Amino acid sequence: MPSSTNCSNRLPLAAFAALLVVGGCVQKGAVPAGPGPAPVRIAVLPVEDLSGAGAPAGEVRRSLITGLRKRGVAVLEEEQVEAFLTKNRIRYIAGIEESSAQAWKEQAGADAVLITSCELYSRSEVPKVFLTSRLVATGRAPEVLWMDSAGFSGDDTAGILGIGLVSEISAVADTAVDLLSRSLARFLSGERRPAPPAGSGLGPEIVFRSSTAGLDLRENTVSFLLRSSRLDERKGSARIPVVLNARTAKPVQVDFAASGRTVRGKGAVATLRAGTLIFAPGETVRSIELAIAKGTLLEGERSVEVALRDPRNAALGGPAVHVVEIADMPPATVNLAPAARSAPKEIGNMTLAVELTAGAAQDVTVPFTVSGTAAEGPGYRQVTPSPLVIKAGELSAGITIAVGDGERHGPDRTLEVTLQTPVNALLGPHRVVRLTIEDRSGRPKVAVLPFFNESTRRNAGEILMLQFVKELRMQDRFEVIEPGLVRQHLLNMRTVMDRGASIADAGPIFTELNADLILSGRIMDFEYFEQSAAAPKVDLSVEMIERRSGKVVWSAKSHHRGDEKVLLFDWGRIKTANALAEHMVRALVGKMAEE
Amino acid sequence: MIRRNTTTGRTARALSWTLCVALAACAPAVTDVFHDANMDFGAIRSVAVMPFVNQTREPLAAERVRDVFMTMLLSTGAVYVIPAGEVSRGITRTGIGDPTAPAPEEIIKFGGVVKADVVITGTVREYGEVRSGSVTSQAISLSMRMIETRTGKVVWSASATKGGVSFADRLLGGGGAPMNEVTEKAVNAILDKLFK
DSSP, X not given: OOEEOOEEOSTTHHHHHHHHHHHOOOOTTOXXXXXXXXXXXXXXXXXXXXXXXXXXXXXXXXXXXXXXXXXXXXXXXXXXXXXXXXXXXXXXOSOOOHHHHHHIIIIIOOSXXXXXXXXXXXXXXXXXXXXXXXXXXXXXXXXXXXXXXXXXXXXXXXXXXXXXXXXXXXXXXXXXXXXXXXXXXXXXXXXXXXOOOSOSSOOOSEEEEOTTBOTXXXXXXXXXXXSEEEEXXXXXXEEEEEEESSOOSSOEEEXXXXXXXXXXXXXXXXXXXXXXXXXXXXXXXXEEEEEEOOOSSOOOOEEEEEEEEEEESSEEOSOOEEEEEEESSOOXXXXXXXXXXXXXXXXXXXXXXXXXXXOOSSOEEEOEEEESSSOBTTTEEEOSOSSEEEOTTOOEEEEEEEEOOOSSSOSOEEEEEEEOOOBSSEEOSOOEEEEEEEOOSSOOEEEEOOOEEOSSSTTHHHHHHHHHHHHHXXXXXXXXXXXXXXXXXXXXXXXXXXXXXXXXXXHHHXXXXXXXXXXXXXXXXXXXXXXXXXXXXXXXXXXXXXXXXXXXXXXXXXXXXXXXXXXXXXXXXXXXXXXXXXXXXXXXXXXXXXX | OHHHHHHHHHHHHHHHHHXXXXXXXXXOOOOSEEEOTTOOGXXXXXXXXXXXXXXXXXXXXXXXXXXXXHHHHHHTSSSEEOOHHHHHHHHHHHTOSOTTSOOHHHHHHHHHHHTOSEEEEEEEEEEEEEEETTEEEEEEEEEEEEEETTTOOEEEEXXXXXXXXXXXXXXXXXXXXXXXXXXXXXXHHHHHHXXX
């Protein structure tokens, strides 16, 4: 049966959809007539030949252009595209990167680029063709808007006695092109189809999922919000906040206890019974209660260390130790309590403590500023106005900042709070706190690397990479980086990975591409026996490396043959390695999304 | 008469006991697993799997078995398996001449670079089709060793052989189980010996 799947990207559609509406929606099967705004213009790049069999890439491209124009899609002229490629000296046609994406927009006037790969072009007795295409937006940040595959075999519609058998390769290619152009035209007209189900009985045999990885495969961490706090022993107790960096679907537990020898001076310091904090699903903040013992003499500085350990369903983040300094005769200076280096966006309102080292007879006024890369308004809102007032006799007050949703998911934002010279107290040494606001609400960005190819089939690594890009795009929970951008950065970094990604290679890829996850793997078999009736065979293994931990958080191995699901008379047989790989990758990606 | 029966009975009993002792002596002892009694296996957190030695005719046999082993070991959740790319980088950085048979001092240095508690090396002795008369089947035979990176000493070793031409294959024909399934069974057997 012909295979065709569809996927679409929601986020940048706000801009692209606006273009469609303003530019005039293209009606199916009709060229917009009469005066009006110009339609969306697509540049169809030359087809990349991954078949290894000398596919007529030019014919396939012309067929694609004709099919799109027939459906009312505005396509740039071939000569215009060739002239642009020559002028900008572009030889790589399997992807676009940042500079060429802008040039396409500014010089050629293309709103998007259609990149097509011919994965299979078999001229055997039963001809077979398999194509994969994606539409990438041009402009400042190239993004994959649509991606689909279409495969057709001459005997897909053979029927009884082989009456429907197609023996001309050109007819088979035209059918595959027709399926693709129809899918793209439907997308451009605004139609959205749900992703096909993953269950096909071709799932992986071996699967690993890290227990600390969330549903989006990014690592969950639990830590103290602050490295230390300072208290007046007269308060009697302290609440030490502990935070999770994201809402989780499973409960997270972490043990805590007083640790180390940090008591200076005499007397009992505090009471803390070791215990376990439990974060229910959806909770991100809990507190540890510490009862402070009152001293009877001038004991000087005392402190207690509280440590987190043995987290379940999360990893230990930083800081994992919190020091509570208990003062009874502090001098009168004002400091910002040291805070954690990062906090989750879900924390909502965040209060930074400003502490006096001794009670004052008058109100202490502390001016302060809030700055950083987070934008005021969307990034944060200053709830406590400057200057902060610490009432007479009090030892601390808080600066409350409401953490906002921020701009679209991008690099982590920072906040910097700086104390200025106070009135009625001295400024202490701890006057600046810098925090990174971690945003886990957006979809994690995945960079898919070409698979390491151990098979006898040329380009199998690139074929698998394209299939994973397509299937991950169909899952709403991931944002896939355009493969052209990945390639550009790998070349810029002169990265050579001869056996797969190493931790040293992964670091720069995470930073340069702002990726949260890297997907890579190896392909051991990608066999399609053109001249015989033997079933195609695919054997692959895949792993996902996560940014924060630098570790593999998900891996799997899958191997299947095309005749595994045959019921009767070849019903259910998968005829090509490309279609088999498509089913296997869909099952693997479906497995990734399961807890 | 009575005298002859007593003698026959005694002889029969003596022969029975002799047969029992002989059969017990012939029972094979398990000799293909070694566990260092002084090693705290519970302290192992991260494992690096080196490229395996390939003694078979199939050029990719060692890579295929290594791929299956690494994924299955990781999926147990008991230890973290360092990715193959990181192992390759570590081999290059430490200048190991023969990664399939590293020297103890090379392993100590390598362990520090990739942050592995132990290193596993292996040998694939047999992989692929075996024939018995007109019947064919798939078989695999492999052995592995675990070496502690702190000392460079072998702390565990085991071997496993699976597949081959069974009685059912001989009787009913058929090509036996596919190679991937036989490989997974052999790796499972090795992992059982590691975690027992």
